[in-house]
Amino acid sequence: MAKITLDIFRFDEAVDVVPHRDAVxxxxxxxxxxxxxxxxxxxxxxxxxxxxxxxxxxxxxSCSMNINGITGLACKTPCNTVMDETGAIKIDPTPNFQPMKxxxxxxxxxxxxxxxxxxxxxxxxxxxxxxxxxxxxxxxMKKLVDVANCVMCATCYALCPVVSVDPAFAGPAAIAYxxxxxxxxxxxxxxxxxAQISEDYLWLCAHCYACSYCPKHVDPNDRIIDVKxxxxxxxxxxxxxxxxxxxxxTKWIKKVGMLHETELIAGxxxxxxxxxxxxxxxxxxxxxxKGKMPPMFLKPIPKVDEVRTIFDxxxxxxx
Amino acid sequence: MIKHDVxxxxxxxxxMRAAVEAAEGGADVAIVSKMHPVRSHSGAAxxxxxxxxxxxxxxxxxxxxxxxxxxxxxxxxxxxxxAMCEDAPGQIIWLEHRGCxxxxxxxxxxxxxxxxxxxxxxxxxxADVTGLVILHTLWEQLERFGVKVYEEYFCTALCVEDGIGTxxxxxxxxxxxxxxxxxxxxxxxxxxxGRMYAKTTNGYASTADGFGIAYKAGIPLxxxxxxxFHPTTLKENGVLMTEGARGEGAYLLNALGExxxxxxxxxxxxxASRDVVSRAEWTEILEGRGVDGCVLLDMRxxxxxxxxxxxxxxxxxxxxxxxxxxxxxxxxxxxxxHYTMGGIETDKWGATxxxxxxxAGECACVSVHGANRLGGNxxxxxIVFGARSAKHAVNxxxxxxxxxxxxxxxxxxxxxxxGLLGRTxxxxxxxxxxxxxxxxxxxxxxxxxxxxxxxxxxxxxxVRKEFDASAYVMDKSTTxxxxxxxxxxxxxxxxxxxxxxxxxxARTESRGAQARTDYPERDDANWLKHTLAWxxxxxPPRLDYSRAVTIADFAPEVRxx
Numbered sequence: 001m002a003k004i005t006l007d008i009f010r011f012d013e014a015v016d017v018v019p020h021r022d023a024v025x026x027x028x029x030x031x032x033x034x035x036x037x038x039x040x041x042x043x044x045x046x047x048x049x050x051x052x053x054x055x056x057x058x059x060x061x062s063c064s065m066n067i068n069g070i071t072g073l074a075c076k077t078p079c080n081t082v083m084d085e086t087g088a089i090k091i092d093p094t095p096n097f098q099p100m101k102x103x104x105x106x107x108x109x110x111x112x113x114x115x116x117x118x119x120x121x122x123x124x125x126x127x128x129x130x131x132x133x134x135x136x137x138x139x140x141m142k143k144l145v146d147v148a149n150c151v152m153c154a155t156c157y158a159l160c161p162v163v164s165v166d167p168a169f170a171g172p173a174a175i176a177y178x179x180x181x182x183x184x185x186x187x188x189x190x191x192x193x194x195a196q197i198s199e200d201y202l203w204l205c206a207h208c209y210a211c212s213y214c215p216k217h218v219d220p221n222d223r224i225i226d227v228k229x230x231x232x233x234x235x236x237x238x239x240x241x242x243x244x245x246x247x248x249x250t251k252w253i254k255k256v257g258m259l260h261e262t263e264l265i266a267g268x269x270x271x272x273x274x275x276x277x278x279x280x281x282x283x284x285x286x287x288x289x290k291g292k293m294p295p296m297f298l299k300p301i302p303k304v305d306e307v308r309t310i311f312d313x314x315x316x317x318x319x
Numbered sequence: 320m321i322k323h324d325v326x327x328x329x330x331x332x333x334x335m336r337a338a339v340e341a342a343e344g345g346a347d348v349a350i351v352s353k354m355h356p357v358r359s360h361s362g363a364a365x366x367x368x369x370x371x372x373x374x375x376x377x378x379x380x381x382x383x384x385x386x387x388x389x390x391x392x393x394x395x396x397x398x399x400x401x402a403m404c405e406d407a408p409g410q411i412i413w414l415e416h417r418g419c420x421x422x423x424x425x426x427x428x429x430x431x432x433x434x435x436x437x438x439x440x441x442x443x444x445x446a447d448v449t450g451l452v453i454l455h456t457l458w459e460q461l462e463r464f465g466v467k468v469y470e471e472y473f474c475t476a477l478c479v480e481d482g483i484g485t486x487x488x489x490x491x492x493x494x495x496x497x498x499x500x501x502x503x504x505x506x507x508x509x510x511x512x513g514r515m516y517a518k519t520t521n522g523y524a525s526t527a528d529g530f531g532i533a534y535k536a537g538i539p540l541x542x543x544x545x546x547x548f549h550p551t552t553l554k555e556n557g558v559l560m561t562e563g564a565r566g567e568g569a570y571l572l573n574a575l576g577e578x579x580x581x582x583x584x585x586x587x588x589x590x591a592s593r594d595v596v597s598r599a600e601w602t603e604i605l606e607g608r609g610v611d612g613c614v615l616l617d618m619r620x621x622x623x624x625x626x627x628x629x630x631x632x633x634x635x636x637x638x639x640x641x642x643x644x645x646x647x648x649x650x651x652x653x654x655x656x657h658y659t660m661g662g663i664e665t666d667k668w669g670a671t672x673x674x675x676x677x678x679a680g681e682c683a684c685v686s687v688h689g690a691n692r693l694g695g696n697x698x699x700x701x702i703v704f705g706a707r708s709a710k711h712a713v714n715x716x717x718x719x720x721x722x723x724x725x726x727x728x729x730x731x732x733x734x735x736x737x738g739l740l741g742r743t744x745x746x747x748x749x750x751x752x753x754x755x756x757x758x759x760x761x762x763x764x765x766x767x768x769x770x771x772x773x774x775x776x777x778x779x780x781x782v783r784k785e786f787d788a789s790a791y792v793m794d795k796s797t798t799x800x801x802x803x804x805x806x807x808x809x810x811x812x813x814x815x816x817x818x819x820x821x822x823x824x825a826r827t828e829s830r831g832a833q834a835r836t837d838y839p840e841r842d843d844a845n846w847l848k849h850t851l852a853w854x855x856x857x858x859p860p861r862l863d864y865s866r867a868v869t870i871a872d873f874a875p876e877v878r879x880x
Contacts, residue, residue, distance in 0.1 A: 014494075014798045039523075043749035047793030047802040052354070055522035057558045057636055059451060060358045076639060100493070101799040107355070120459035121418030133415040135427030144420045145445055148452050149632075152357050186418065 002030040004079050005088040006041055008049060011099050019099070022046070023088075034082065034089065035063050035074035038103075051103040058215060061153035065103045066092040071158045073215045094158035109167065110154050113174035116200060117193070121181065124188025134186050147180045150218045156211035162204050170200035172211035172220030179223040182230055194227065194236040202227060203242020244268050254311050257301035261294035320724055321469070323349045324716050325709070326486060326502035328474045328529060330356030332450070332698060333680025334508030335457035336705030337712075342464040344713035349467040351474050351489050351500060353524065353804065356458050360510055360522045361701065364450025365632060366563035367432060367442035368702070369695035370407035374428045376439045380404040381872075383441060387696060388873045390436040390592045391689025392831035392841065394542065394849070397871035399667040399685045403696075406703045411443055414702065419456040420445050422629075432566045432629075434694045436592035436880065442695040447561050447632045450698060469500070473804050474528065475732050477505060477536040477676065478725040484675035485722040487532075488732045492804065495797025497736060499729045503719045504675045504712035507533060507663060508705060511681040514808075515816040516656035517756035520552050520559040529682035531811025533663045534818070538671045539851040539863070541684040543661035543815065544823035545832045547692055548765055550596040552655030554613050555640040560633045560652055562694040564618055565589040567629055571600065572615040572649060573608040584880035591880035594691040594832045597654035601765045604653065613651035654765060658697060660688040660832065661819070664851060664866075669708025675719065677712055679704040686849065689868075690831020739806060745791030748806040754782050755809075755816055763820055768837045772824035776859050779817045786813055818852040821859040826850060843875050 004026055011019035024041040032040075035053055042049045052062040056075045063074040068082045068090050083089045097105035123134070156172035157163055163171050170178075178197040181187050205224045212221045230236075232243055248267030252260035265284075269276040287293050301307075325341045327334045330352035341348035350356065371378040383404040388395050415421060415429065422430040422445050434442040445452040461468065472489040475497070479485065486501040509529030513521025534540050550571075551560040565571070571589050573579045583599035584591035591599075600614045618626055618634075623646050626634055630645070637643060637650045662684035669677040669685070680701040687700055758778040762771035786809065794802035828842035829835050847868050852860035 012796050012798050014796065042802070043747075047747060048796060050794075050796075050799050050801050052358075054354060054358055054524040055360060055363045056556065057363060057522075058639075059363045059448075059632070060354075060360070060522060062354065062358050101796065104799045111355070115462060118462075120463040121416075123416075127416040130412075130416065133412055133421075133429050136423055137427055138423045138425060138430075141420060141423045145422070145448070145452075148420045148445065148455065149448060151362070151451070181418075184418065 001027055003027055003087055004030065004037055004083060005086070006037060007088055007090045008102065009092040009099070010102055012101050013099065024049070028079070030080040030083070031078050033075050034067055034077045034079055034091065037079055037089070038074065038091070050101045059151055061151035064094050064153040064155045064158065066094055066158070070213075071095065071155050072213070073153055073155065076215050094154060096158045096160065096163050097154070107154065110157055110171070110173070113170050113200070114177060116170070117174060117178050117181070117196065119177060119181070121184065121187055122189045123186050136185055140185050143183055144180055147176050147218055147223060149216045150176055151216055153215065156214055156220050159210040159213060161208060161210060162206060166201065166204060168201060169204050170197060170202065172224060174200070175202060175205070175227055176218055176220040176223040179227050182227060191234055191236055194231045194234060197227060198231055198237045198240065198242070202231070203240065203245075241268050244270070250311075254308055255300065256298045257304040257307045258298065260298050262296055321349075321498060321500045323347050323467070323500070323502050325504045325506065325712050326351055326500055327506045327508055328352075328487060329359070329508035329510060329680070329682070330354070330468060331359035331361035331508060331510055331680065332453055332457060332701035333705040334506070335461055336702050337506045337508055337679055337709040338466045339457060339460045339464060340706045340709035341713055342466050344709065346713050346716060349469060350461070351469045351472045351487065353471060353473040353492070353528070355470050356461065356468060357454060359454060360525050361698070362451040362454045363520070363522060363559065364698050365447040365559060365561035366434065366566065367444035367449045367695045368411065368453070368698035369434065369437070369441045369693070370411040370443060370699065371404065371441060372408050372411060372429060372431065372443065374424060375431050378439045378441055380407065382438055383407065385873055386437050387687065387693055388689075389878055390691055390693040391686075392691055392878055393843070393847065393873075393875040394545070394686065394689030394830060394868055396667070396686050396869040397873060398869050400687050401871065402667050402707070403687050403700060403703045406707070407699055410699070410702045410706065414453060414456055417456050417460055420452045422446060432563060433590060434566050435562055435590045435596065436587070436693045437695070442563070442566065444563060446628070447563055447630050453698065453702070472498070473807065474532060475735070475807060476728050477532050478728040479536055479673055480723055480725045482673065483719070483722070484673050485725050488729050490736065490804070492799050495800060497729060497732050499724055499726070501722060501724045503716040503722050504677065506669070506677040506679060506708050506712060507682050508678070508680045509682045511659045512812060512815045513656050513659070515755065515812050515819065516759050518552070518557045518760065519656040520549055520557055521656070526808035527811040527815035528808065529663060529678060530815045533671065533676070533678065534814050534854045536673070537854070538673060538676065539664050539853050540815070540818045541661055541664040541849050541851055541866070542686055542690070542822070543659070543818040543852055544826055544850060545660035545690045546656060546763070546819060547593055547658035547660060547832050548597040548654040549657035550593055550600055550654050551616050551652045552657070553637060553640050554651055554653055557655045558636050558640060559657070560616055560637065560650065561630070562593070564616060564630055564633060567625065568621055570617040570620075571596070572617050573603045574610045575608060579603050579608070579614075587880035592691055592693060594834075595880055597765055598834055600654055610651055613653045615649035616652045617649040618645045619647065619649065658692055659815075660684070660686070660690065660692055661822070667707070668711040669704050670711055675715060677708040679708040690833060736803065739790060739792050739803065740795055742789070742791050745789035746785055747791050747793060748802075748809040751782055751786055751790065751809055752812070755779060755813055759816055763823060766834050766836050767823055768835060769824065772820055775820040776817070776824055779813065779820055780858055783813050783817060786810060814854065818860050821862060822850040822852055825862050847875065
């Protein structure tokens with residue numbers, strides 16, 4: 001048994017203007033999960049401590065919260081892995097959400113991201129044409145099962161820095177869910193779905209990999225890359241800045257072995273997009289004034305062949 | 320006032336399946352749920368869903384019916400079991416057409432695995448997350464049909480006017496208001512009651528809500544004494560290790576390293592039905608052949624690849640809770656409270672005795688599971704009876720004019736809640752729950768006897784009285800008051816537990832999950848009948864045995880595996 005101090009964010013939107021914190025001490029084995037520690041605190045000390053929970057086995061996705069600065073499922077986090085040397089654990093609601101009461105937050109913006117996906121199978125043929133199941137190979141299904149492990153706990157959404165600066169960004173979870181339909185061989189709306197998620201700012205993802213901390217190993221970070229690849233492969237909304245940027249970066253690295261910044265600007269904005277180019281011209285002029293104008297022409301680095309070999313080994317053929 | 324044709328209480332598999340069926344049938348339908356639908360405990364179902372698709376071996380709904388009837392120890396109503404097994408293949412195909420991610424055979428058809436008590440590999444699955452993938456598929460259909468969901472509304476009471484159901488009262492957890500929700504038909508789909516016990520596979524939300532609400536409104540609970548103890552749960556936290564593990568070939572071992580199941584079930588071994596396996600494990604433990612109060616679930620010989628492909632979730636759950644990796648070590652497990660075979664009495668269309676009131680899924684007792692449920696039949700029941708109850712309800716509402724809102728029930732609920740919140744001292748619900756859990760675990764576990772059951776009835780009656788006299792809610796907030804909700808849940812749990820103990824005490828036989836050491840034999844002459852428990856304000860329920868078991872194709876036989 002250990003004395004563990006839960007330092008809990010307290011707030012009730014109906015009465016409080018500002019939040020405060022309460023320290024609650026519980027005497028429990030230190031391998032207890034943070035969720036069970038909270039349950040003990042609520043049962044034995046203060047019944048008003050509020051949090052969502054149900055399954056306590058990492059499948060319902062209710063108990064995502066911020067534990068010592070890291071967001072995760074409280075039911076999957078043993079106290080001894082997070083408490084400090086004094087036995088204290090700081091518990092806050094998930095970031096990127098509006099608090100409602102203590103650790104309970106308003107989830108609606110998160111669910112809205114799913115609703116925009118039209119998240120249901122839309123086959124190209126009618127169900128009545130199939131007396132039995134539609135046939136799908138085990139491998140095609142396996143891809144989807146890995147994503148279907150997502151429990152919609154919103155941990156990735158809470159960790160995402162792009163969501164924090166642009167709430168319109170679909171976020172990692174919804175993009176992974178879009179992948180689930182885009183890659184479903186039974187679905188007939190692949191292009192429309194790629195277009196929809198592109199419009200929901202797919203290309204804003206900066207690949208910081210914050211969402212690679214997924215309690216269910218769905219790895220939305222990799223699914224985002226998969227969806228971007230699908231967009232390029234199917235040539236959906238290719239004239240937008242996102243795909244143009246991705247393509248021009250790779251093109252020049254392959255060619256010269258390093259980033260070609262002047263080409264990058266022209267390639268992303270469009271060589272003939274005069275208005276777009278004029279918009280960034282002041283920046284270019286300032287850079288030139290400070291002597292930081294990138295070179296117009298680049299020579300390939302020595303042994304650029306080796307860079308190309310990497311591309312050859314990794315590149316998924318784009319048809 | 321909120322008003323719909325059909326209101327479904329609960330957003331798990333049965334509730335969502337009912338809502339989608341009603342929506343497709345043209346009804347204005349809404350779901351009232353104490354949590355977001357994808358949070359429902361249906362998602363924790365791991366192993367699979369039964370249907371005689373015959374994708375691996377020849378199979379038929381009739382064979383499925385027989386296995387289920389035998390599994391039920393002949394207490395299942397055979398017309399209802401047959402209806403379920405006949406609907407099963409069509410419902411699985413329906414789910415597949417709606418996008419459900421089932422694991423596949425090499426030829427692309429839905430894969431099936433063997434499960435306990437089944438004559439052929441009949442259990443369709445998706446690795447070990449079958450409940451979750453079906454839950455998502457049905458939630459997607461809610462999105463598709465734009466079904467209104469009253470999310471984080473806790474239903475507290477059923478309205479009955481002039482003998483027909485007219486809707487419910489629900490507590491809006493976001494702002495603390497009680498609201499009247501008028502409906503021509505109400506379908507309860509609130510799941511199980513595992514939280515009557517301390518050690519359970521059930522989540523915190525499985526709190527007998529539908530049982531308690533219907534019971535208080537005058538609908539009997541049926542066969543509550545039959546509580547399933549799942550053979551493979553983790554000692555540390557009660558979390559489920561799917562039967563699919565044994566379906567894939569895992570062994571059960573005692574301290575001597577013996578595969579002891581063949582002593583108890585010479586033909587089926589580890590794949591006997593759950594009551595048989597749980598009793599065998601508990602006998603091994605009681606007779607001193609356990610390992611720290613457990614037996615061992617050994618998956619090592621399945622190999623890393625198969626475990627990671629087909630049982631990844633339970634491997635991780637065991638690793639998190641015990642530190643043991645099933646790939647290299649056997650996992651200590653023991654039986655734990657899992658599934659309430661009993662529930663709100665319904666017919667094979669999910670209809671209760673009150674017109675306009677239905678129940679489906681775990682909260683209902685049709686009865687298709689009788690005295691013991693087969694693995695893979697619970698997900699099936701949710702889908703089949705979710706759809707059947709909604710089909711019936713959609714027809715029923717055509718014959719009903721406007722239903723009158725019943726302010727009376729709303730007022731009574733407002734008084735109940737303000738009474739609880741107004742109390743400044745008393746006994747908090749965690750204390751009451753611990754008292755209930757203690758007597759349930761001690762006296763109503765796998766082996767039962769008269770003295771213990773009598774004690775359970777007395778102690779639960781005392782808990783009931785204490786709740787009524789002094790239940791105290793510490794949190795007075797109107798925002799997300801889970802202290803209040805937990806207290807109301809405790810009220811429902813106590814009712815269900817008392818019905819369970821009283822029914823078990825009265826049934827002087829051993830059948831399926833009910834094992835009486837003082838009455839070790841099944842007694843078909845006297846007990847081939849259902850238990851109906853009617854709520855009694857003054858004490859334990861009034862029991863009535865007017866409902867006989869429906870026998871059709873399969874006469875009761877000696878049951879062995």
